Amino acid sequence: MAASLTGEKVRRTVLSVFFALLSLLWIFPIVLVILNSFKINTFVKTNTFSIPAGEMWAGFSNFVKGMTFGNYPYLKSVGYSFLITIVSTAVILLCTSMSAWYISRIDSLVCRIVYYLCVFSMVVPFQMVMFTLSKTADTLKFNTPFTIPVVYLGFGAGLAIFMFSGFMKTIPLEMEEAAVIDGCGPIRTYFQVVLPVLKPTLISVAILEIMWVWNDYLLPYLVLDRTKYMTIPIHIQYLKGSYGVVDLGATMAMVLMGIIPVIIFYLCCQKYIIKGVAAGAVKG
């Protein structure tokens, strides 16, 4: 008995050590990004895995170069990324949760059609609509960071409505009835009774939408007027591809600046992120 217990202990320790090493390997690519963002460009390719010391040390010159490269300042892209992500997520949360409540409380033909179209839209890949969507958005002037949230609401409504509707079914009607009897109109009932109960699902959907919009490349690339507006993924792709000049050092510096907000966000809301992402696993 004692022998098997020590055996178990040894086994667990070995596993712990193994996973500790594997974890180090897992964060190694991020470490490489940090190392190479401080390395002079010509050494990035030849000495990718060495520490930027001595003649390889570039200081912050890669950051300066990346931020001022071309005729588009990087910080502008960062700003637009934040703006589009925050506004789109807020718009999606508000509009789709209201619609999902209406759909789950009113059983009409229109509601049913909207609901099934939403479920259907979840299996449609973006390439199917990308050409026509970008033309439509262009014609209707949804090609700026201030109006693109409408496009995100439209293309992202499916998953959000699906997730909210699933949760609405579990809310007991009695609470809303009590509110109505106490004299609340539908708007107050929604904002003061339904919305607070909805909080866990709101957080999950928010996480999914934030991760989608922040990292999205093709939709904003095709929809936005690129001469005026870029987001971080568009800017990084542009840095690497434009003029046939590949400056890896500057690209890595901008990659690092692009993932720092993501890592801070992850460390702050890790619990919610993992839960939200697991809840969104229904989407194929």
Next chain:
Amino acid sequence: MTATKKKVRSQGGGLRSSLIKKPIKHWFPLFMGPTIIAFAIGFVWPFIQGIYLSFCKFRITSDATFIGVGNYIKAFKDASFMHAFWYTALYAVVSVLIINVLAFAIALALTQKIKGSNLFRTVFFMPNLIGGIVLGHIWSMIFDGILAKYNTSILLETKYGFWGLVILMCWQQIGYMMIIYIAGIQAIPDDIIEAAEIDGANRWQTLVNITIPNVMSSITICTFLTLSNGFKLFDQNLALNGGQPFIFKADGSVVKTTEMLALNIYSTFYGSNTAARGTAQAKAVIFFVLVAVIGLLQLKFTREKEVQQ
């Protein structure tokens, strides 16, 4: 007494719920209006127009003329598209197998109360938050850093591009699938496992006869998720090597050897030959059908599993 009370209450609930419905109904424009309008602009109209344009010859959406199924025939005859299809299918099968086996193994180990398992979970999940374009550039730097020592590059060999993409996607997706598997494993009731232990089952027997049958629903979800992610892959493909290396054929056509379906559709749409846009839209419809079939199969299998439980 309590039974009658309950009955009265539920009846009352039914009567009163019409009390909520009536006032809400008048607020249709506020509750449904914005979503319906945006949904029509962002999905319904582009989708319908997309289906129609796949039967048309066009350069811009307003100069379309109906030509029937010609675009589809061209799409199936397009060597680069067929190559992209088989390449994508091969990639999807390989990545589904590797990602799921590794994610399941890690999940199994991390549910055994080992020290630091929460920290390991956090680390393994982290790459999932980084966007595809950024991931592609990080890994192209790493692979080129390694391959430069052998005087070659990820852009020069198809096999480097293929395995490079598999490694990249493992790094991104193992953590995600691991989370789903961990949830599945933790949902297995302890008494089943204890009963197996008392009956003298060894580790391997417990895994094969208890754990795996009980997490079949997680396995189904993860298999379909990795499968459809594999088919829809775009950003990583574009940023890692953009379909290189290219083969230039005698008839002037180009086959991009590591180009996947989504990227092939994109480059047909926005390539220099704007006359090929009809073909591109037909390819997009074929792609949609393919992805939708995977999605519907997923729905069917997960529903069946739910019924069984």
